Amino acid sequence: MLILLASSNKDMLSRWEHGLFGLASTTSSHSFQSLTEKLVKLRPGILFLDYALPGLKNQQSIDELIHLANDTKIVIFSPGFPDDIEWKLFKIGIKGCCLHDFQPIQIKRVIDVISRGELWIRRSLTNRILSELVKVTFEKNRIEQAVRDLLENLTRREYEIAMLVSRGDSNKKIAQQLAITERTVKAHLTEIFRKLHISDRIKLALIMKDIIKSS
Amino acid sequence: MHSITVAIVDIGQDQQRQMPINDLLRHNGDQIELLVDLSSDGAQSTERRCTVRDDLSFVENAIARIRRLNPQIVLMNTGQTIQECCDLLLALQDQCPDTQALLVIDEDIEENDLIKALACGARGFVTENLESLDFSKVVTAIDRGEAWVSRSMTAKLMHQIVAGARDFAEANVDSAG
Structure with a gap:
């Protein structure tokens, strides 16, 4: 596994390299510009990112790196974030947050945890994870219920066509299966899109698949 | 140091499986106070309130008991019975918001079931293999407002949250377009 080390701080790079010695191959970047280039070109398994890296503009840059x-x-x-900022970083998808003066022995532990697919996160933030999970699940259920309510407005035939669209069937195939003309299928689809407030069959397929999955 | 009040709710468990938790709590000194249904004065009215009512559902009976005992933490001895557990967790959030729930689960529980229970408001979980666990540490952490979940589960929950946040963002872009 390749680990990309992004920092212009020689002491920090040295501690990282010491901690990673024998565990993984490493390469380094000393600016945000070279980091983005290496990230795209080398696709490292892990990126160690110094928050003080020249050219890095807070959360926006990290969002960019994730994409x-x-x-x-x-x-x-x-040097340590307030809880709110650290939480935001985890929510956009980072896997760990460490103090900049971590020693090689701690670096070893971090890499062990991250390699296993786990997070390096403070215990005091884990409660936020559960609270957020409750919130996200509630919101997801609310949206699913709203979609179900909209689906109830569909006629039996429209529902049938929506299910066939979710299987990836073309208008022609749907017409053949239901023994109707393609023009009638199109008319039904127009009505389905209107009732569900969507604009195309891809969104319809996604909605139907979500509904099937959740029921 | 104040003691933390704890009550136990068994969901689909037989009597034998209740014992380890009770024993464990009793061996944790003064830090944890286990609340039970026995009335100290033997008053008939209290005895009657302790009785499970057949005309109420499991969740209603459990909530009535939790409200009566009013513990800081309720241990839900769930084993693998997740649906009733989820119903109880949702009712608990609504009717006893100051009581935190900690799940005691079977090691073979389906991961998705566990995530479902955590999404219903449980503040953490421990497995039934409790012998090596410093239970007072768990209960104290929950009482402090922390969660008690394994590192590996933390990553899975976070993955779910990040994916959910992206879905909402896409949905918002779609609806704005």
């Missing part, structure tokens, strides 16, 4: 290399696990090193 550039979705599979790379990002671990941030900083």
Whole structure:
């Protein structure tokens, strides 16, 4: 596994390299510009990111990095964040938050945890995870219920066509299966889109698949 | 140091499976006070209130008992019975918001079932294999407002939250478009 070390601080880089010695191959970047280039080109498994890296603009830059290399696990090193900021960083997808003066022995533990697919997160933040989970689940259930209510407005035939669309069937195939014309299928779809407040069959397929999955 | 009041609710458990938790709590000194149904004065009115009512559902009976005992933490001895547990957790959030729930689960529980129970408001979980566990540490952490979940579960929950947040963001973009 390749680990990309992004910092312009020589002491920090040295501690990281010491901690990772024999565990993984490493490469380094000393600015945000070179980091983005290496991230795209090398696709490292893990990125150690110094929050004081030249060119890094807080949360926005980290969001950018996550979008550039979705599979790379990002671990941030900083002097310490307030809970709210650290929580926001985890919510956009970072995998760990460490103090910038972590010693090699601690770096070893971090890499062990992150490699196992776990998070390096303070215990005091885990309660937020559960609270957020409750909130997200409530919201998801609310949306599913709203969609179910909308689906109840569909006629039996419209529902049938919506289910066939979710299987990926074309208008022609649906017409053949239901022994109706393609024009009638299109008319039904127009009515389905209107009732569900959506604009295309891809969204319809996604909605139907979610409904099937949750029921 | 003040003691933390704890009550136990058994969901689909037989009597034998209740014992380890009770024993464990009794061996944790003065830090944890286990609340039970026995009335100290033997008053008939109290005895009657302790009785499970057949005309009420399991959840209604459990909530009535939790309200009566008013513990800071309720241990839900769930084993693998998740649906009733989820119903009870939702009712608990609504009717006893100051009582925190900690699940005692079977090690073979389905991961999705466990996530479902946590999404219904449980503040953490421990497995039935409790012998090596410092239970007072768990209860104290929950009482302090922390969660008690394993590191591996934390990552899975976070993954669910991040994915959910992205879905909402996409849905908002769609609806705005």
